[in-house]
């Protein structure tokens with residue numbers, strides 16, 4: 639996907655020469671506008687100096703870059719409390735999705751979500767970033783951003799499931815599955831504690847020897863379970 643570049647004003651970000659290995663997180667935002675374009679945003683940050691920024695803006699048709707990846711955009715910082723232990727401006731890229739509004743409710747056009755998914759997949763590959771490190775602004779500071787993915791958790795889960803690069807035959811490698819599981823936070827520790835809707839998937843992974851937890855515990859988070867179930871339904875674990 640072609641990305642066009644228009645530099646933000648210097649007041650909006652911090653010049654840095656961080657290495658690719660320093661970029662560990664991708665943070666998803668929404669513009670909280672209605673009908674804006676990626677180019678509108680790049681133009682705005684090139685012209686104005688609000689003292690905030692993002693690396694990329696995505697709309698239905700285009701992606702515009704506003705801050706170079708090795709520079710640090712100001713997109714998820716706070717003077718308040720951080721709810722994510724590690725993700726900060728200094729180790730992340732900020733990606734804004736242009737939003738639309740119906741009544742009081744923000745939403746994303748399907749084409750914007752599709753473009754963002756493809757672009758985030760590309761960035762995950764470029765920087766070797768695991769699925770668990772693709773987060774919402776909300777996950778870092780609890781800001782309602784991106785609203786369409788905070789107010790509708792299922793939409794966020796489905797976006798994340800779409801980030802897994804399924805191979806042509808759709809099967810994930812054992813290493814990919816184990817990586818996914820290793821990223822989970824502890825919630826469900828035994829197969830019996832897994833809710834009905836996830837039981838079949840967990841049984842399949844256990845019998846396939848993918849899921850083995852430490853000290854006999856599964857250590858499977860709710861979020862990860864949802865992602866695994868979506869992948870299971872897509873046939874990712876079929877042998």
Ligand SMILES: [Zn+2]
Pocket residue numbers: 666667668713775781783784
């Ligand atoms: Zn945000």
